[in-house]
Amino acid sequence: MAFARIAALLKERMGLDAESIGIASVERVVRARCAARGLEDEQAYWEQLNASEEELQELIEAIVIPETWFFRDPEAFAALVRVLAQEWLPKHPEERLRMLSLPCSTGEEPCSMAMSLLDAGFAAQRFYIDAIDISLRAIAYGERGIYGRNSFRAKDLGFRDRYFEPLEHGFRLSEGVRQQVRFRHGNLLANGWLHGAHGYNAIFCRNVLIYFDRPMQDRAIKVLATLLAPGGLLFVGPSETGLALDHGFVSAGIPLAFAFRRAEAAALEAGAPRKTSRAAIPTRPIDPFRPRKSVIAVQPRPKAEAPVEATPKDKSPMAAGHWIEEARRLANQGNLTEALRCCEQNSRDQPASAEVFYLMGMLQDAAGQVHKAAEHYRKALYLDPQHPEALVHLAVALQKEGDTRGAQRLLKRANRLSAIGEGKSGG
Numbered sequence: 331m332a333f334a335r336i337a338a339l340l341k342e343r344m345g346l347d348a349e350s351i352g353i354a355s356v357e358r359v360v361r362a363r364c365a366a367r368g369l370e371d372e373q374a375y376w377e378q379l380n381a382s383e384e385e386l387q388e389l390i391e392a393i394v395i396p397e398t399w400f401f402r403d404p405e406a407f408a409a410l411v412r413v414l415a416q417e418w419l420p421k422h423p424e425e426r427l428r429m430l431s432l433p434c435s436t437g438e439e440p441c442s443m444a445m446s447l448l449d450a451g452f453a454a455q456r457f458y459i460d461a462i463d464i465s466l467r468a469i470a471y472g473e474r475g476i477y478g479r480n481s482f483r484a485k486d487l488g489f490r491d492r493y494f495e496p497l498e499h500g501f502r503l504s505e506g507v508r509q510q511v512r513f514r515h516g517n518l519l520a521n522g523w524l525h526g527a528h529g530y531n532a533i534f535c536r537n538v539l540i541y542f543d544r545p546m547q548d549r550a551i552k553v554l555a556t557l558l559a560p561g562g563l564l565f566v567g568p569s570e571t572g573l574a575l576d577h578g579f580v581s582a583g584i585p586l587a588f589a590f591r592r593a594e595a596a597a598l599e600a601g602a603p604r605k606t607s608r609a610a611i612p613t614r615p616i617d618p619f620r621p622r623k624s625v626i627a628v629q630p631r632p633k634a635e636a637p638v639e640a641t642p643k644d645k646s647p648m649a650a651g652h653w654i655e656e657a658r659r660l661a662n663q664g665n666l667t668e669a670l671r672c673c674e675q676n677s678r679d680q681p682a683s684a685e686v687f688y689l690m691g692m693l694q695d696a697a698g699q700v701h702k703a704a705e706h707y708r709k710a711l712y713l714d715p716q717h718p719e720a721l722v723h724l725a726v727a728l729q730k731e732g733d734t735r736g737a738q739r740l741l742k743r744a745n746r747l748s749a750i751g752e753g754k755s756g757g
């Protein structure tokens with residue numbers, strides 16, 4: 331009985347749906363908190379929880395999943411920079427860009443936003459990023475600015491050389507990036523902290539809504555809609571796209587970026603009539619972006635000297651590095667079908683690789699083929715059981731297919747790996 335009340339309190343205060351991480355996980359955390367407080371049973375703990383805001387915060391710290399890394403789902407950062415450079419900057423030559431990362435966890439996401447913009451030539455005084463999370467520990471970690479190897483899971487680690495100083499244990503983020511990010515403790519669902527906060531040109535709210543039930547997701551999306559400036563971009567996690575579509579957002583049409591705009595703003599941009607219907611992620615951008623020299627693509631880019639076009643007619647296998655880049659390039663252009671064809675055509679003649687299976691899974695995910703995506707993530711994990719992104723994406727795919735238990739098992743595994751790599755507080 332006490333467990334059920336505690337789960338209800340967590341839902342009310344932070345949005346967490348206990349089912350999303352498994353009732354057993356909540357019970358385990360509560361028992362651990364009981365023991366830490368020297369309390370006999372959950373009933374005593376329930377009373378303590380009601381009497382003390384500090385204990386509620388401790389419980390939240392123990393239960394949150396702070397899983398994150400620099401340039402997670404990198405297309406989002408490349409898309410952010412492209413849209414801002416091409417659409418926003420020319421219209422707002424004087425203004426300062428306002429961006430929000432909520433939840434920011436330990437800061438890898440907002441700092442990736444900052445690094446992307448600095449790399450693209452945005453002057454430091456032209457933007458800032460509010461970074462907000464319910465976990466005080468995560469915020470303190472982000473403010474410290476020292477990161478372990480587990481935060482660096484991206485393929486291309488060039489950013490680490492540019493913006494970090496190696497220490498004996500970890501890497502210290504440069505002052506230049508840290509100054510762009512304003513960490514703050516806050517709750518997406520709390521009343522009050524929002525006052526005066528609105529008009530963000532871009533909001534990253536990724537990989538938290540999956541832990542909420544539908545009413546809480548609805549509430550959260552409404553909050554985000556209030557915070558977004560007209561024409562601003564909302565980025566969600568790969569498995570949270572349906573929610574945005576159901577709440578008056580339309581896809582910005584940038585593959586693998588999971589970016590949305592308010593329907594009204596998108597219609598104005600495109601000069602099209604208002605469109606709110608639920609639709610699959612378009613395979614072609616509304617406004618096709620051309621890569622600009624000043625704008626970095628966070629994803630490894632195709633070798634400029636020899637871009638190899640994969641057409642259905644061209645059946646000859648390419649060198650592995652080339653065609654993987656080519657598949658990425660096609661995906662970034664919105665051409666998911668061609669990107670997949672490129673993978674299928676070329677991977678047949680080469681040794682199986684976790685990376686290729688993972689990429690194919692991502693492409694299928696973006697095309698709405700969740701079941702096939704899950705199969706590919708599994709193959710990636712068969713070859714590399716510790717592939718962190720494949721673990722997390724497979725968990726999300728299983729959750730989408732209704733296999734909550736399977737999803738939880740994988741998330742736990744991802745968390746264990748994360749904790750081993752880093753000594754970061756888990757939960």
Ligand SMILES: C[S@@+](CC[C@H](N)C(=O)[O-])C[C@H]1O[C@@H](n2cnc3c(N)ncnc32)[C@H](O)[C@@H]1O
Nearest residue numbers: 344394396398433435463464465517518536537
């Ligand atoms: C999986 S991390 C996501 C971090 C980052 N957005 C990313 O995608 O890598 C989830 C974060 O959500 C935070 N969180 C959970 N509920 C929250 C709420 N109601 N308000 C603010 N942050 C919350 C947790 O503390 C945790 O750091």
